[in-house]
Amino acid sequence: MIVLSCNNVSKAFVAENIIENISFTINDNEKVGLIGLNGAGKTTLFNILTNNIEPDSGEIYIAKGKKIGYLKQNTIIESTMSIMDEMLLIFDEVIKLEEKLHEISHEISSFTEEKDTEKLEALMDTYSKLSEQYVEADGYSFRSIIKGVLKGLGFTEDELDKPINILSGGEKSRVMLAKLLLQKADILLLDEPTNHLDIEAISWLEKYIKNFKGEVIIISHDRYFLDNTVNRIFLMENKSLKSYKGNYSTFMKRRKIELEQAMKQYDEYEREIERQEEMIRRLHAYGS
Missing domain, CATH: 3.40.50.300 (P-loop containing nucleotide triphosphate hydrolases)
Structure with missing residues (x-):
């Protein structure tokens, strides 16, 4: 497709x-x-x-x-947040969902037999639906995913709490790449x-x-x-x-053949020009 x-x-x-x-x-x-x-x-x-x-x-x-996600060359991020906190911004909706689940869970646990059972059932239903959304959004693993991407791009566990504004230009570029890869x-x-x-x-x-x-x-x-x-x-x-x-190596082989063919065609063209010019010279000589 x-x-x-x-x-x-x-x-x-x-x-x-x-x-x-x-x-x-x-x-x-x-x-x-x-x-x-x-x-x-x-x-x-x-x-x-x-x-x-x-x-x-x-x-x-x-x-x-x-x-579409676009990583521009030499784009520098400016932020006073830590590397980890900057990554967590990407999952802001997941974090809000997580907080909502905690609220509902606490409310459900505080119910007694004397309270409204219909309200309890409604809360249980809401909790179930939000839990499905949470799982689909990698709610149980997004922090591990963040750390995995940052580690893959060369950041250590100890560096995740470093403020972005003190990083080098190269480190900031890696932060931008990590953010792009995490944005799905x-x-x-x-x-x-x-x-x-x-x-x-x-x-x-x-x-x-x-x-x-x-x-x-x-x-x-x-x-x-x-x-x-x-x-x-x-x-x-x-x-x-x-x-x-x-891939690139396959392209280079094809490209070499194309350039050789183009050069051959050019040489043939040059020889044809020379042949035509020689014919013209001979015709002029014959005519004189």
Whole structure:
């Protein structure tokens, strides 16, 4: 099933076209590497997909109910909260649900036989329904999930209480990545996600992406990371986009063949030009 698509999307800034008539589709669970030289339009495409900028023409389709999460490159978070408390903000509704369950549980436990049994039954019914919502929202495990993601990205247990505003730029970038992964987006757009990650954290992120039940588009200059995470490559160059099946290494093999064929065609074209020019020279010589 198609989850995300672009149809003839174009964008120009001032008088310069950045992308022209880009079209592609992304299906369920596809992981895509978006590559190209700096200035090729990769970040512009991400900003179009997330409605941060409007395309000049073309159509964007996002499947109904699909939520996009976008990790911008070099985005710095400013907060006086601790790392753990910042993560807990993501689960604010779950925490409120947890508090409500505690309130109802206390009220139920205080009931005696003399009290209104109908009210007790109503409370029990409400408690049951809220409990189901709590389980579906990972209410019994969200704190462990938070710690698992933070640990995977290189934070130790002792660092979780550190205020964010005293962290380094690299640590703040890892906090932003953790927040994105915990927000349960359906489609992830990751711009250089391995910046500021050590080898162990990169390995953890590779496994996370491979196991992620959704779609991912990754801008990265790390060919080994792309080899271990994606099953398609989008190459952006000359204001256009071309799709290749397979990981980065597979793309490079295909690309090498294409360039060799293009060079061969160019050489044949040059030889044909020389042949035509020689014929013209001979005709001129014959005519004189």
